[in-house]
Amino acid sequence: MKIETKCLHSGYTPKNGEPRALPIYQSTTFAFDSTEFIGDLFDFSASAHFYSRLSNPTVAAVEDKLADLEGGIGAVLTSSGQAATTLALFNILKAGDHFISSATIYGGTFNLFAVTFKKLGIEVTFVDPELPLEELQKEIRPNTRAVFGETISNPTINVLDIEKFVKLAHDNNIPFIIDNTFATPILCRPIEYGADIVIHSTTKYLDGHAIQVGGAVIDSGNFDWKANGFTELYEPDESYHGLIYTDHFGKAAYIAKARAQMMRDYGMCQSANGAFLLNLGIETLPLRMAKYCENALKVAEFFKTRKEIKAVGYPALEGDANYELYKKYLPDGASGVIAIIIDGGKENAVKFMDALKLASNVVHVADIRTCVLHPASETHRQLSDEQLKAAGIDAGLIRVSVGLENVEDIIADFKQALDKI
Numbered sequence: 001m002k003i004e005t006k007c008l009h010s011g012y013t014p015k016n017g018e019p020r021a022l023p024i025y026q027s028t029t030f031a032f033d034s035t036e037f038i039g040d041l042f043d044f045s046a047s048a049h050f051y052s053r054l055s056n057p058t059v060a061a062v063e064d065k066l067a068d069l070e071g072g073i074g075a076v077l078t079s080s081g082q083a084a085t086t087l088a089l090f091n092i093l094k095a096g097d098h099f100i101s102s103a104t105i106y107g108g109t110f111n112l113f114a115v116t117f118k119k120l121g122i123e124v125t126f127v128d129p130e131l132p133l134e135e136l137q138k139e140i141r142p143n144t145r146a147v148f149g150e151t152i153s154n155p156t157i158n159v160l161d162i163e164k165f166v167k168l169a170h171d172n173n174i175p176f177i178i179d180n181t182f183a184t185p186i187l188c189r190p191i192e193y194g195a196d197i198v199i200h201s202t203t204k205y206l207d208g209h210a211i212q213v214g215g216a217v218i219d220s221g222n223f224d225w226k227a228n229g230f231t232e233l234y235e236p237d238e239s240y241h242g243l244i245y246t247d248h249f250g251k252a253a254y255i256a257k258a259r260a261q262m263m264r265d266y267g268m269c270q271s272a273n274g275a276f277l278l279n280l281g282i283e284t285l286p287l288r289m290a291k292y293c294e295n296a297l298k299v300a301e302f303f304k305t306r307k308e309i310k311a312v313g314y315p316a317l318e319g320d321a322n323y324e325l326y327k328k329y330l331p332d333g334a335s336g337v338i339a340i341i342i343d344g345g346k347e348n349a350v351k352f353m354d355a356l357k358l359a360s361n362v363v364h365v366a367d368i369r370t371c372v373l374h375p376a377s378e379t380h381r382q383l384s385d386e387q388l389k390a391a392g393i394d395a396g397l398i399r400v401s402v403g404l405e406n407v408e409d410i411i412a413d414f415k416q417a418l419d420k421i
């Protein structure tokens with residue numbers, strides 16, 4: 001099936017007389033005839049949904065669809081994008097381990113890595129993603145266990161050189177984990193370039209309508225955990241009466257452990273109703289992504305003509321610093337998100353934001369409606385000036401998320417607001 005067809009049909013096929021639309025299994029638990037069978041479920045010698053923290057039929061259908069869209073072997077939906085990042089890394093890292101992350105990542109992820117992981121004894125090194133491979137290699141330590149990046153960085157809108165990061169990881173026998181939130185599997189499928197684990201904040205384009213917070217972790221099934229010494233995946237799990245994930249689940253060991261151990265213990269699960277809403281978003285994702293890209297390119301071209309804006313970051317603009325990477329990794333479009341830097345720093349940025357009438361001033365992005373956000377006074381206000389600079393964030397930076405309104409209305413709104421500066 002082509003991707004548009006997968007968005008509609010993967011994950012759920014009704015049998016004779018069953019509902020055509022994916023049903024919501026609004027039940028915490030499932031009933032069985034025998035105690036012995038439930039015992040078999042815990043031994044993984046039988047398989048069925050038995051408790052909705054671990055798995056649920058509605059959630060599973062959407063997990064299978066997302067795995068199919070990304071070209072992975074399996075997926076786990078989580079309660080948020082933050083939960084997905086946490087789950088993806090906790091599944092393979094422990095106190096004493098180190099990992100490398102691109103410095104241009106979502107502010108929430110930055111905090112999670114720099115502050116909360118650090119408290120737990122997991123150390124991160126943030127790297128400038130534009131450094132050559134030889135320089136990046138110098139940051140690898142004996143205890144480095146993963147490399148992390150974002151396909152299109154939030155909020156600076158840089159396109160990651162995925163193959164360079166994959167090479168950095170694989171040269172050192174460690175996995176590359178990528179946050180593919182802004183690109184979605186419609187615009188980029190990082191597994192095709194060698195990424196091992198893909199994560200999403202499904203809150204953004206995948207849901208698309210600003211109605212349900214969620215996340216996902218997708219396993220390519222391609223990383224050889226045993227050959228590369230990730231002991232927790234091939235030594236007996238005492239908390240699961242000696243289960244050996246690589247023996248029992250083969251290529252799906254990582255995602256099986258993410259569910260059986262991590263989801264069991266941390267409980268950051270998506271609900272059946274949440275998965276149902278996410279599925280509605282995914283069904284129209286290909287149509288929406290194409291339109292976001294079309295509208296955003298026109299809006300970016302308009303911003304280019306305005307003297308109040310000192311820089312426009314949109315990878316699909318010819319001459320953009322990310323144009324070559326865009327052509328390689330995002331040939332179908334660069335999403336609806338644009339980074340602009342208003343001349344005159346914070347003061348003018350705030351003036352512009354407050355003058356908007358159609359675009360909403362929200363802590364959100366990648367929505368069906370056009371919205372804007374000022375990182376320096378909102379999502380990234382906890383970062384020091386130095387950290388802001390390292391993350392490439394100017395005080396005048398505004399993240400514009402172009403929606404599906406008629407593009408003439410969107411441009412008219414930005415025009416009247418710029419005129420007020």
Ligand SMILES: *Cc1c(COP(=O)(O)O)cnc(C)c1O
Nearest residue numbers: 080081082106154181201203214
């Ligand atoms: C929003 C976002 C997250 C966090 O997702 P939540 O669903 O808000 O927890 C992670 N990564 C990126 C790129 C995001 O835009």
